[in-house]
Amino acid sequence: MTTRTALVACTILLASVSTMLAQSAVPDFSGVYRPVNAFGAPPPGARAGGPPPPAPGQPLPPPARTAPLSDGSRGRAPNAPKLTPEYMAKWQAISKARVAGSSDSDNTLKCLPPGMPAMMNMAYGMEVMQTRDKITFFSELNDALRRVYLDGRTPSQVVLDDPTYAGYSTGHWEGDTLVVETVALNDKSYIEGFTPHSGQMTVKERIRFLPNGLLEDRITVTDPAALTEPWETVKAYRKAEKGDDQLREFACAEGMDHAK
Amino acid sequence: MRARVIGLLAVLAALPLGNTPAFSHHSNVAFAVETVLLAKGVVKEFRWSNPHTWLYITVDDGKGNKVDWAMEGRAPGVLLRAGWTPKVVKPGDEVQVYYSPSKDGSKVGMIARVTLPDGRVLPNAPPND
Numbered sequence: 386m387t388t389r390t391a392l393v394a395c396t397i398l399l400a401s402v403s404t405m406l407a408q409s410a411v412p413d414f415s416g417v418y419r420p421v422n423a424f425g426a427p428p429p430g431a432r433a434g435g436p437p438p439p440a441p442g443q444p445l446p447p448p449a450r451t452a453p454l455s456d457g458s459r460g461r462a463p464n465a466p467k468l469t470p471e472y473m474a475k476w477q478a479i480s481k482a483r484v485a486g487s488s489d490s491d492n493t494l495k496c497l498p499p500g501m502p503a504m505m506n507m508a509y510g511m512e513v514m515q516t517r518d519k520i521t522f523f524s525e526l527n528d529a530l531r532r533v534y535l536d537g538r539t540p541s542q543v544v545l546d547d548p549t550y551a552g553y554s555t556g557h558w559e560g561d562t563l564v565v566e567t568v569a570l571n572d573k574s575y576i577e578g579f580t581p582h583s584g585q586m587t588v589k590e591r592i593r594f595l596p597n598g599l600l601e602d603r604i605t606v607t608d609p610a611a612l613t614e615p616w617e618t619v620k621a622y623r624k625a626e627k628g629d630d631q632l633r634e635f636a637c638a639e640g641m642d643h644a645k
Numbered sequence: 646m647r648a649r650v651i652g653l654l655a656v657l658a659a660l661p662l663g664n665t666p667a668f669s670h671h672s673n674v675a676f677a678v679e680t681v682l683l684a685k686g687v688v689k690e691f692r693w694s695n696p697h698t699w700l701y702i703t704v705d706d707g708k709g710n711k712v713d714w715a716m717e718g719r720a721p722g723v724l725l726r727a728g729w730t731p732k733v734v735k736p737g738d739e740v741q742v743y744y745s746p747s748k749d750g751s752k753v754g755m756i757a758r759v760t761l762p763d764g765r766v767l768p769n770a771p772p773n774d
Contacts, residue, residue, distance in 0.1 A: 445766060448681050451745040451757040456674040483674040486748035491672035494696065509722050525722050527696075633722035640670065640694040 411558045412594055415515045417630045418622035420507045421599065455578060456483035466580050466606065466616035475581045483579065490579045492550075496637035498529040500550035500574025501567050502588050502604050505620050510632050513600075520556065520563070525632040533565050544569050548584055562593040576606060577618065583610035599623055670697050671717060676745040676755040684714060684754070688738040693731040695720050700756065702740065716742050718756040719769055726771040738762050 457480030468476060479490045488494050498504065509525035518536040523529070531551040540553045545568065552570035556563050567588040576582050586608040595601050602620040606612065624630075686702030698718035703711050718724060721731070734740060739762050744754030759767045 445758075447683065448743050448757040450679045450681060451676065451755045451769060452673045452678045454678055486675045488670070488672040488675050491674070494670050494672050496696065509720065526720075629726065633725060635695050635720065635722065637696045640692075640696055 411563075412561050413515055414513045414520065414563070414592070414594075414600060416513055417625040417632060418507070418511045418513065418600060419625050419629070420511070421621040421623060456480065457579070458484045464618075466576055466611075467613045468580070469611060469613055472581055472583075472611040476579070479579055479581065490575065492574060493527050493637075496527060496641065498527055498550040498574070499524070501531065501552050501554075501570060502590075502606060502618070503575055503577055504529050504531065504551065505590075505602055505604065506577075507620075507622065509635075510625070511622060512632055523632070525635055527637050528635040531567075533563070540569055548572075550574050552588070562591050565590040565592065576608075576611075576616065581611065582606075582608050585610050595621075671747070671753070671755070673755070675749070675753075676747055678745050678755065680745055681743050681757050682746060682754070684716075684742045684744060686714065686740065686742065688734050688736050688740055689713065690736060691731075691734045693721055695722075698724060698729075700734065700740075700742065700759070702742065712752065714752045714754060716744055716754045716756050723770065724767075727768050728765075729767050733767065734759070734761065 457476070461476070482489060493499050499506070504524055505522075507524050507526070511525070512523040514521040514523070518534070520533045520535065522531050522533070529551070531554060533554040533556040535556050535558075539555060544553050548569045548571040550571060550573065552567040554565050554567040556565035558564070565588075567590070570582075570584065570586050570588070572582060572584040572586075574582075576586075586606060589605045589607070591603045593601055600622045602622075604618050604620065606616045606618075684702065684704050686704040689701040689703055690699075692699040692701070698721060700716040700718060702714050702716060704714055706712050718729075719727075721729075741760040742754070743757040743759075745757060747753040747755075756769050758769060761767065
């Protein structure tokens with residue numbers, strides 16, 4: 386083989402390898418994200434028709450609220466999970482306590498993990514750490530963490546018999562979409578805030594970058610005991626901007642000495 | 646607004662005097678989140694801790710009484726992004742606090758916004774969040 390022939394062969398080989406790599410490349414979700422509309426701010430344009438902004442030098446008008454109403458006193462939202470009679474009764478009891486001011490149904494207040502899928506609200510920010518075999522989602526709120534295994538493992542019987550707040554997640558890539566299934570969830574968390582669920586709940590997700598750069602998580606929740614039909618919701622997160630791209634330690638227990 | 650302030654003063658006048666209260670943490674449901682009142686007071690202590698921050702203020706009820714209030718704020722991580730720091734308010738600062746009152750009538754509020762002595766306004770969430 387001449388030197389020239391060898392060079393051509395090498396070039397063809399390199400081109401083939403890089404094509405193969407490109408075909409097998411998956412998106413890199415690593416980074417810090419902020420959820421879209423974390424604290425219930427009105428969407429852009431929603432202020433039209435509302436009170437005009439104050440003139441320069443004029444005081445700001447008083448805030449209309451400190452947080453979105455979340456005690457269920459206006460009933461269940463049209464897009465809330467559809468509950469079986471047994472779980473509707475549970476929800477009504479929880480709502481009644483919340484309307485009366487009880488914080489008992491707030492896991493995060495007790496420094497417990499929010500659990501799946503509520504964890505994916507990520508109100509205080511999210512950090513994603515991705516390797517070939519595993520993606521880790523970290524929530525600043527309550528320093529909560531979940532791992533999605535991508536190496537083909539499946540949950541053992543020991544795992545299935547030991548349900549947790551985050552559950553056990555396995556995933557695979559379908560093109561540019563990460564498909565995740567979560568099982569082994571305990572019944573101590575709330576689906577999206579304060580809707581109760583059973584230990585039979587499973588969560589499916591399809592996570593991908595949208596053309597506009599947002600990271601989207603399409604979540605489907607199934608629970609034969611609590612839900613009359615699967616519940617679907619969509620979360621969106623934007624990559625944190627430079628200067629806003631680090632999470633702070635939460636250290637929830639630090640304030641507990643203050644609780645009397 | 647004026648009626649709300651007068652209403653608050655009436656509530657304050659009805660409350661007994663006390664030392665800095667110690668309270669457990671609350672979720673949003675402990676407060677009437679869609680009612681926002683204004684309290685003007687002097688900072689006693691600012692506690693920069695998770696899961697919630699606490700701003701203790703002493704409010705003059707207009708009848709010669711000094712009333713201690715505990716104002717619960719969001720977590721340090723969120724407030725940092727909204728322009729707060731651990732040292733942004735200091736004991737002795739005169740502040741204005743917009744807050745939602747506790748549903749149980751105790752002297753606890755949930756912070757919507759704080760105005761500092763120099764006029765700076767600190768919201769309870771980062772802009773656009």
